[in-house]
Amino acid sequence: MAAPRPQQQLLLLLVLLLAARRAEAWGKEGHIMTCKIAERYLSEDAAAAVRELLPASAGGELSTMCPWADEVRFRYHWASPLHYANTPGLCSFNSTRRFLLLLSFYRDCHNSNGVQGMCVIGAINNYTDQLLTYKDSTKSSYNLTESLMFLAHFVGDVHQPLHVAFEEDEGGNTINVHWYKAKANLHHVWDVSIIDTVMKNLYNKDLDTMVEALHMNMTNGWSDDISQWKNCTNTQTTCANDYAVESVGLACNYAYKDVEEDITLGDEYYFSRYPVVEKRLAQGGIRLALILNRIFDKKKVDTMPLYAQ
Numbered sequence: 001m002a003a004p005r006p007q008q009q010l011l012l013l014l015v016l017l018l019a020a021r022r023a024e025a026w027g028k029e030g031h032i033m034t035c036k037i038a039e040r041y042l043s044e045d046a047a048a049a050v051r052e053l054l055p056a057s058a059g060g061e062l063s064t065m066c067p068w069a070d071e072v073r074f075r076y077h078w079a080s081p082l083h084y085a086n087t088p089g090l091c092s093f094n095s096t097r098r099f100l101l102l103l104s105f106y107r108d109c110h111n112s113n114g115v116q117g118m119c120v121i122g123a124i125n126n127y128t129d130q131l132l133t134y135k136d137s138t139k140s141s142y143n144l145t146e147s148l149m150f151l152a153h154f155v156g157d158v159h160q161p162l163h164v165a166f167e168e169d170e171g172g173n174t175i176n177v178h179w180y181k182a183k184a185n186l187h188h189v190w191d192v193s194i195i196d197t198v199m200k201n202l203y204n205k206d207l208d209t210m211v212e213a214l215h216m217n218m219t220n221g222w223s224d225d226i227s228q229w230k231n232c233t234n235t236q237t238t239c240a241n242d243y244a245v246e247s248v249g250l251a252c253n254y255a256y257k258d259v260e261e262d263i264t265l266g267d268e269y270y271f272s273r274y275p276v277v278e279k280r281l282a283q284g285g286i287r288l289a290l291i292l293n294r295i296f297d298k299k300k301v302d303t304m305p306l307y308a309q
Protein backbone atom coordinates (compact mmCIF):
# COMPACT_ATOMS: atom_id res chain seq x y z
CA MET A 1 0.00 0.00 0.00
CA ALA A 2 1.26 3.49 -0.85
CA ALA A 3 2.02 5.88 1.98
CA PRO A 4 -0.92 8.20 2.71
CA ARG A 5 -0.73 11.53 0.91
CA PRO A 6 -0.37 14.65 3.05
CA GLN A 7 -4.04 15.51 2.56
CA GLN A 8 -5.05 12.12 3.81
CA GLN A 9 -2.70 12.44 6.75
CA LEU A 10 -4.27 15.76 7.62
CA LEU A 11 -7.72 14.27 7.38
CA LEU A 12 -6.68 11.40 9.60
CA LEU A 13 -5.26 13.81 12.14
CA LEU A 14 -8.48 15.79 12.09
CA VAL A 15 -10.56 12.70 12.59
CA LEU A 16 -8.37 11.66 15.51
CA LEU A 17 -8.59 15.12 17.07
CA LEU A 18 -12.34 15.16 16.76
CA ALA A 19 -12.52 11.67 18.17
CA ALA A 20 -10.59 12.84 21.23
CA ARG A 21 -13.25 15.40 22.06
CA ARG A 22 -15.99 14.12 24.28
CA ALA A 23 -14.96 10.71 23.05
CA GLU A 24 -15.76 8.91 26.25
CA ALA A 25 -17.93 9.10 29.23
CA TRP A 26 -16.68 7.74 32.52
CA GLY A 27 -13.74 6.01 30.87
CA LYS A 28 -13.94 2.31 30.28
CA GLU A 29 -12.95 1.64 33.88
CA GLY A 30 -15.71 3.74 35.38
CA HIS A 31 -18.37 2.02 33.31
CA ILE A 32 -17.06 -1.44 34.06
CA MET A 33 -16.98 -0.71 37.79
CA THR A 34 -20.50 0.70 37.87
CA CYS A 35 -21.78 -2.41 36.14
CA LYS A 36 -19.75 -4.81 38.28
CA ILE A 37 -21.40 -3.26 41.33
CA ALA A 38 -24.84 -3.46 39.72
CA GLU A 39 -24.37 -7.15 38.90
CA ARG A 40 -24.08 -7.95 42.60
CA TYR A 41 -27.46 -6.40 43.35
CA LEU A 42 -29.53 -7.98 40.60
CA SER A 43 -32.44 -10.16 41.60
CA GLU A 44 -32.49 -13.68 40.22
CA ASP A 45 -35.10 -12.81 37.59
CA ALA A 46 -33.20 -9.72 36.51
CA ALA A 47 -29.88 -11.56 36.34
CA ALA A 48 -31.48 -14.27 34.19
CA ALA A 49 -33.02 -11.74 31.79
CA VAL A 50 -29.75 -9.84 31.54
CA ARG A 51 -27.86 -13.06 30.77
CA GLU A 52 -30.34 -13.93 28.06
CA LEU A 53 -30.12 -10.51 26.42
CA LEU A 54 -26.35 -10.17 26.47
CA PRO A 55 -24.46 -11.09 23.31
CA ALA A 56 -22.46 -14.30 23.51
CA SER A 57 -19.23 -12.30 23.49
CA ALA A 58 -20.12 -10.90 26.92
CA GLY A 59 -19.49 -14.27 28.55
CA GLY A 60 -22.57 -13.70 30.72
CA GLU A 61 -21.12 -10.56 32.31
CA LEU A 62 -22.96 -7.28 31.91
CA SER A 63 -19.87 -5.27 32.86
CA THR A 64 -18.00 -6.33 29.72
CA MET A 65 -20.67 -4.62 27.60
CA CYS A 66 -20.93 -1.39 29.56
CA PRO A 67 -18.34 0.52 27.49
CA TRP A 68 -20.13 -0.57 24.28
CA ALA A 69 -22.09 2.66 23.79
CA ASP A 70 -18.82 4.59 23.53
CA GLU A 71 -17.38 2.12 21.08
CA VAL A 72 -20.29 2.58 18.64
CA ARG A 73 -20.36 6.34 18.95
CA PHE A 74 -19.27 6.92 15.38
CA ARG A 75 -21.49 4.29 13.85
CA TYR A 76 -24.46 5.49 15.90
CA HIS A 77 -23.81 9.18 15.57
CA TRP A 78 -27.42 10.00 16.49
CA ALA A 79 -26.78 8.56 19.94
CA SER A 80 -23.99 11.01 20.87
CA PRO A 81 -26.28 13.49 22.66
CA LEU A 82 -27.70 10.63 24.74
CA HIS A 83 -24.55 10.49 26.86
CA TYR A 84 -25.14 13.80 28.65
CA ALA A 85 -27.41 16.75 29.35
CA ASN A 86 -26.57 20.43 29.36
CA THR A 87 -27.83 23.32 31.40
CA PRO A 88 -27.48 26.94 30.30
CA GLY A 89 -24.73 27.67 32.84
CA LEU A 90 -26.97 26.97 35.82
CA CYS A 91 -26.43 24.63 38.75
CA SER A 92 -29.95 23.28 38.49
CA PHE A 93 -31.31 20.81 36.05
CA ASN A 94 -34.69 21.87 34.78
CA SER A 95 -36.77 19.06 33.51
CA THR A 96 -40.06 20.87 33.95
CA ARG A 97 -42.16 20.02 30.98
CA ARG A 98 -43.89 22.81 29.18
CA PHE A 99 -46.73 21.87 26.92
CA LEU A 100 -47.51 23.52 23.64
CA LEU A 101 -50.31 21.91 21.67
CA LEU A 102 -49.46 18.23 21.96
CA LEU A 103 -45.74 18.75 22.22
CA SER A 104 -43.77 18.99 25.41
CA PHE A 105 -40.47 20.72 25.97
CA TYR A 106 -37.70 20.36 28.48
CA ARG A 107 -35.25 23.18 28.95
CA ASP A 108 -32.32 20.88 29.50
CA CYS A 109 -33.08 17.73 27.57
CA HIS A 110 -32.75 17.96 23.80
CA ASN A 111 -30.11 17.53 21.12
CA SER A 112 -28.52 20.40 19.20
CA ASN A 113 -31.38 20.35 16.68
CA GLY A 114 -33.84 20.87 19.49
CA VAL A 115 -35.27 17.36 19.31
CA GLN A 116 -36.82 16.87 22.73
CA GLY A 117 -35.85 14.04 25.03
CA MET A 118 -32.51 13.48 23.28
CA CYS A 119 -30.33 13.61 26.39
CA VAL A 120 -29.13 11.14 28.98
CA ILE A 121 -32.32 11.34 31.04
CA GLY A 122 -34.57 10.80 28.04
CA ALA A 123 -32.37 7.93 26.95
CA ILE A 124 -32.53 6.13 30.30
CA ASN A 125 -36.32 6.36 30.25
CA ASN A 126 -36.44 5.35 26.58
CA TYR A 127 -34.36 2.19 26.98
CA THR A 128 -36.13 1.29 30.21
CA ASP A 129 -39.39 1.54 28.34
CA GLN A 130 -38.09 -0.69 25.55
CA LEU A 131 -36.83 -3.32 28.00
CA LEU A 132 -40.28 -3.47 29.59
CA THR A 133 -41.42 -5.15 26.39
CA TYR A 134 -39.08 -8.10 27.10
CA LYS A 135 -41.00 -11.35 26.59
CA ASP A 136 -43.80 -9.46 24.91
CA SER A 137 -42.94 -10.11 21.30
CA THR A 138 -46.04 -8.30 20.07
CA LYS A 139 -44.74 -5.00 21.39
CA SER A 140 -41.05 -5.47 20.95
CA SER A 141 -39.68 -4.17 17.71
CA TYR A 142 -36.45 -3.02 19.30
CA ASN A 143 -33.15 -4.82 19.59
CA LEU A 144 -33.29 -5.33 23.35
CA THR A 145 -29.66 -6.38 23.50
CA GLU A 146 -28.79 -2.87 22.42
CA SER A 147 -31.41 -1.37 24.75
CA LEU A 148 -29.75 -3.12 27.69
CA MET A 149 -26.24 -2.08 26.68
CA PHE A 150 -27.33 1.53 26.19
CA LEU A 151 -29.22 1.62 29.48
CA ALA A 152 -26.32 0.21 31.50
CA HIS A 153 -23.98 2.78 29.98
CA PHE A 154 -26.22 5.81 30.38
CA VAL A 155 -27.05 5.10 34.02
CA GLY A 156 -23.29 5.29 34.55
CA ASP A 157 -23.00 8.51 32.59
CA VAL A 158 -25.77 10.37 34.39
CA HIS A 159 -23.78 9.87 37.59
CA GLN A 160 -20.64 11.53 36.20
CA PRO A 161 -21.14 15.11 37.45
CA LEU A 162 -19.76 16.73 34.30
CA HIS A 163 -22.22 14.79 32.16
CA VAL A 164 -24.93 17.08 33.51
CA ALA A 165 -23.15 20.38 33.30
CA PHE A 166 -22.78 23.61 31.37
CA GLU A 167 -23.51 23.79 27.68
CA GLU A 168 -21.05 26.65 27.18
CA ASP A 169 -17.97 24.59 28.10
CA GLU A 170 -19.37 21.27 26.88
CA GLY A 171 -19.35 19.77 30.34
CA GLY A 172 -15.77 20.87 30.98
CA ASN A 173 -14.43 19.63 27.64
CA THR A 174 -13.28 23.10 26.60
CA ILE A 175 -11.60 23.89 29.94
CA ASN A 176 -7.92 23.06 29.59
CA VAL A 177 -6.12 22.12 32.78
CA HIS A 178 -3.12 20.16 33.95
CA TRP A 179 -3.72 17.01 35.94
CA TYR A 180 -0.52 17.06 37.97
CA LYS A 181 2.00 17.36 35.11
CA ALA A 182 -0.14 16.10 32.26
CA LYS A 183 -2.28 18.19 29.95
CA ALA A 184 -5.96 17.36 30.15
CA ASN A 185 -9.34 18.96 30.01
CA LEU A 186 -11.62 19.10 33.00
CA HIS A 187 -14.11 16.64 31.55
CA HIS A 188 -11.38 14.06 30.99
CA VAL A 189 -10.13 14.56 34.54
CA TRP A 190 -13.53 13.42 35.80
CA ASP A 191 -14.02 10.67 33.24
CA VAL A 192 -10.61 9.11 33.57
CA SER A 193 -7.79 10.87 35.46
CA ILE A 194 -9.22 10.83 38.96
CA ILE A 195 -10.14 7.16 38.61
CA ASP A 196 -6.69 6.28 37.25
CA THR A 197 -4.99 8.12 40.09
CA VAL A 198 -7.16 6.58 42.78
CA MET A 199 -6.59 3.12 41.30
CA LYS A 200 -2.86 3.71 41.33
CA ASN A 201 -2.74 5.23 44.83
CA LEU A 202 -5.14 2.98 46.68
CA TYR A 203 -5.91 -0.15 44.74
CA ASN A 204 -2.68 -1.36 43.23
CA LYS A 205 -3.96 -0.38 39.75
CA ASP A 206 -6.44 -3.19 39.97
CA LEU A 207 -10.03 -2.62 39.00
CA ASP A 208 -11.44 -5.59 40.90
CA THR A 209 -9.70 -4.47 44.09
CA MET A 210 -11.38 -1.10 43.74
CA VAL A 211 -14.79 -2.64 43.08
CA GLU A 212 -14.29 -4.79 46.17
CA ALA A 213 -13.49 -1.71 48.26
CA LEU A 214 -16.58 0.11 46.99
CA HIS A 215 -18.65 -2.97 47.64
CA MET A 216 -17.30 -3.31 51.19
CA ASN A 217 -18.23 0.28 51.84
CA MET A 218 -21.86 -0.47 51.10
CA THR A 219 -21.98 -2.23 54.44
CA ASN A 220 -19.76 0.31 56.21
CA GLY A 221 -19.37 3.98 55.32
CA TRP A 222 -22.41 4.16 53.07
CA SER A 223 -24.74 1.74 54.80
CA ASP A 224 -26.95 4.52 56.14
CA ASP A 225 -27.20 6.22 52.76
CA ILE A 226 -28.12 3.29 50.59
CA SER A 227 -31.82 3.24 51.35
CA GLN A 228 -31.89 6.82 50.15
CA TRP A 229 -29.89 5.99 47.00
CA LYS A 230 -32.45 3.31 46.21
CA ASN A 231 -35.41 5.46 47.04
CA CYS A 232 -37.28 6.10 43.84
CA THR A 233 -40.86 7.05 44.40
CA ASN A 234 -41.38 7.99 40.79
CA THR A 235 -43.51 5.16 39.49
CA GLN A 236 -44.07 6.69 36.06
CA THR A 237 -40.46 6.65 34.89
CA THR A 238 -37.08 6.00 36.38
CA CYS A 239 -35.54 8.49 38.78
CA ALA A 240 -32.91 9.50 36.21
CA ASN A 241 -34.06 13.06 36.60
CA ASP A 242 -33.08 13.06 40.28
CA TYR A 243 -29.67 11.63 39.43
CA ALA A 244 -29.17 14.46 36.94
CA VAL A 245 -30.11 17.04 39.58
CA GLU A 246 -27.52 15.50 41.92
CA SER A 247 -24.88 15.51 39.19
CA VAL A 248 -25.17 19.17 38.24
CA GLY A 249 -25.04 20.05 41.94
CA LEU A 250 -21.79 18.08 42.28
CA ALA A 251 -20.48 19.63 39.07
CA CYS A 252 -20.88 23.09 40.60
CA ASN A 253 -19.75 22.24 44.13
CA TYR A 254 -16.80 20.03 43.23
CA ALA A 255 -15.89 19.69 39.55
CA TYR A 256 -16.00 23.34 38.45
CA LYS A 257 -15.27 24.79 41.87
CA ASP A 258 -12.08 26.88 41.96
CA VAL A 259 -11.11 25.71 38.47
CA GLU A 260 -10.00 28.15 35.81
CA GLU A 261 -8.41 27.76 32.40
CA ASP A 262 -4.81 26.46 32.53
CA ILE A 263 -4.89 25.74 36.24
CA THR A 264 -2.82 22.85 37.58
CA LEU A 265 -4.93 20.43 39.56
CA GLY A 266 -2.97 18.37 42.06
CA ASP A 267 -3.24 16.92 45.56
CA GLU A 268 -5.63 19.51 46.93
CA TYR A 269 -8.16 18.93 44.18
CA TYR A 270 -7.57 15.19 44.03
CA PHE A 271 -8.01 14.50 47.75
CA SER A 272 -11.21 16.52 48.00
CA ARG A 273 -12.76 15.13 44.81
CA TYR A 274 -11.93 11.45 44.59
CA PRO A 275 -14.41 10.48 47.35
CA VAL A 276 -17.12 12.08 45.21
CA VAL A 277 -16.08 9.98 42.22
CA GLU A 278 -16.07 6.78 44.27
CA LYS A 279 -19.50 7.52 45.63
CA ARG A 280 -20.94 8.27 42.19
CA LEU A 281 -19.59 4.98 40.80
CA ALA A 282 -21.22 3.11 43.68
CA GLN A 283 -24.50 5.01 43.37
CA GLY A 284 -24.58 4.36 39.63
CA GLY A 285 -24.20 0.64 40.31
CA ILE A 286 -26.97 0.53 42.91
CA ARG A 287 -29.34 2.53 40.72
CA LEU A 288 -28.66 0.44 37.63
CA ALA A 289 -29.52 -2.68 39.64
CA LEU A 290 -32.65 -0.98 40.93
CA ILE A 291 -33.80 -0.10 37.42
CA LEU A 292 -33.07 -3.57 36.05
CA ASN A 293 -34.80 -5.24 38.99
CA ARG A 294 -37.86 -3.10 38.50
CA ILE A 295 -37.91 -3.97 34.81
CA PHE A 296 -37.35 -7.70 35.02
CA ASP A 297 -38.49 -8.85 38.43
CA LYS A 298 -41.97 -10.17 37.82
CA LYS A 299 -42.71 -10.41 41.51
CA LYS A 300 -42.19 -6.70 42.03
CA VAL A 301 -43.19 -5.21 38.76
CA ASP A 302 -46.87 -4.98 39.72
CA THR A 303 -46.21 -2.95 42.82
CA MET A 304 -43.52 -0.85 41.18
CA PRO A 305 -44.70 -0.04 37.70
CA LEU A 306 -42.18 1.73 35.57
CA TYR A 307 -43.83 3.16 32.53
CA ALA A 308 -41.77 5.74 30.73
CA GLN A 309 -43.75 8.76 29.59
Ligand SMILES: *[C@@H]1O[C@H](CO)[C@@H](O)[C@H](O)[C@H]1NC(C)=O
Pocket residue numbers: 092094095096098107
Ligand atom coordinates in the same frame (compact mmCIF):
# COMPACT_ATOMS: atom_id res chain seq x y z
C1 LIG B 1 -37.99 25.46 34.57
O1 LIG B 1 -38.42 25.84 33.28
C2 LIG B 1 -39.78 26.24 33.27
C3 LIG B 1 -40.18 26.44 31.82
O2 LIG B 1 -39.20 27.07 31.08
C4 LIG B 1 -39.94 27.51 34.12
O3 LIG B 1 -41.29 27.94 34.10
C5 LIG B 1 -39.54 27.17 35.56
O4 LIG B 1 -39.57 28.32 36.37
C6 LIG B 1 -38.11 26.57 35.58
N1 LIG B 1 -37.85 26.07 36.92
C7 LIG B 1 -36.69 26.26 37.55
C8 LIG B 1 -36.56 25.65 38.90
O5 LIG B 1 -35.78 26.93 37.07
Ligand SMILES: *[C@@H]1O[C@H](CO)[C@@H](O)[C@H](O)[C@H]1NC(C)=O
Pocket residue numbers: 082117118119122123124126127142
Ligand atom coordinates in the same frame (compact mmCIF):
# COMPACT_ATOMS: atom_id res chain seq x y z
C1 LIG C 1 -34.87 5.60 21.79
O1 LIG C 1 -34.34 4.42 21.25
C2 LIG C 1 -34.39 4.31 19.83
C3 LIG C 1 -33.76 2.98 19.46
O2 LIG C 1 -32.42 2.90 19.83
C4 LIG C 1 -33.67 5.50 19.20
O3 LIG C 1 -33.86 5.47 17.81
C5 LIG C 1 -34.20 6.82 19.77
O4 LIG C 1 -33.44 7.90 19.26
C6 LIG C 1 -34.07 6.79 21.27
N1 LIG C 1 -34.54 8.05 21.85
C7 LIG C 1 -34.05 8.51 23.02
C8 LIG C 1 -34.60 9.78 23.54
O5 LIG C 1 -33.21 7.91 23.65
Ligand SMILES: *[C@@H]1O[C@H](CO)[C@@H](O)[C@H](O)[C@H]1NC(C)=O
Pocket residue numbers: 055143145146
Ligand atom coordinates in the same frame (compact mmCIF):
# COMPACT_ATOMS: atom_id res chain seq x y z
C1 LIG D 1 -28.83 -6.62 18.15
O1 LIG D 1 -27.71 -5.78 18.43
C2 LIG D 1 -26.48 -6.45 18.61
C3 LIG D 1 -25.43 -5.41 19.02
O2 LIG D 1 -25.40 -4.34 18.12
C4 LIG D 1 -26.11 -7.17 17.32
O3 LIG D 1 -24.91 -7.87 17.50
C5 LIG D 1 -27.23 -8.13 16.95
O4 LIG D 1 -26.95 -8.73 15.72
C6 LIG D 1 -28.57 -7.41 16.87
N1 LIG D 1 -29.64 -8.39 16.70
C7 LIG D 1 -30.53 -8.32 15.71
C8 LIG D 1 -31.57 -9.37 15.69
O5 LIG D 1 -30.48 -7.42 14.88
Ligand SMILES: *[C@@H]1O[C@H](CO)[C@@H](O)[C@H](O)[C@H]1NC(C)=O
Pocket residue numbers: 213214217220221222275278279
Ligand atom coordinates in the same frame (compact mmCIF):
# COMPACT_ATOMS: atom_id res chain seq x y z
C1 LIG E 1 -16.64 4.86 52.33
O1 LIG E 1 -17.63 5.75 52.82
C2 LIG E 1 -17.11 6.85 53.56
C3 LIG E 1 -18.30 7.63 54.11
O2 LIG E 1 -19.06 8.20 53.10
C4 LIG E 1 -16.22 7.68 52.65
O3 LIG E 1 -15.67 8.76 53.35
C5 LIG E 1 -15.11 6.81 52.08
O4 LIG E 1 -14.36 7.55 51.12
C6 LIG E 1 -15.70 5.60 51.38
N1 LIG E 1 -14.65 4.68 50.98
C7 LIG E 1 -14.53 4.25 49.74
C8 LIG E 1 -13.48 3.20 49.50
O5 LIG E 1 -15.22 4.63 48.83
Ligand SMILES: *[C@@H]1O[C@H](CO)[C@@H](O)[C@H](O)[C@H]1NC(C)=O
Pocket residue numbers: 227228231232233
Ligand atom coordinates in the same frame (compact mmCIF):
# COMPACT_ATOMS: atom_id res chain seq x y z
C1 LIG F 1 -38.05 8.63 49.64
O1 LIG F 1 -38.18 9.87 48.97
C2 LIG F 1 -39.41 10.52 49.21
C3 LIG F 1 -39.53 11.71 48.27
O2 LIG F 1 -38.32 12.38 48.15
C4 LIG F 1 -39.50 10.87 50.68
O3 LIG F 1 -40.73 11.50 50.95
C5 LIG F 1 -39.38 9.59 51.51
O4 LIG F 1 -39.36 9.91 52.89
C6 LIG F 1 -38.10 8.83 51.15
N1 LIG F 1 -38.10 7.54 51.84
C7 LIG F 1 -36.99 7.01 52.35
C8 LIG F 1 -37.13 5.64 52.95
O5 LIG F 1 -35.92 7.60 52.36
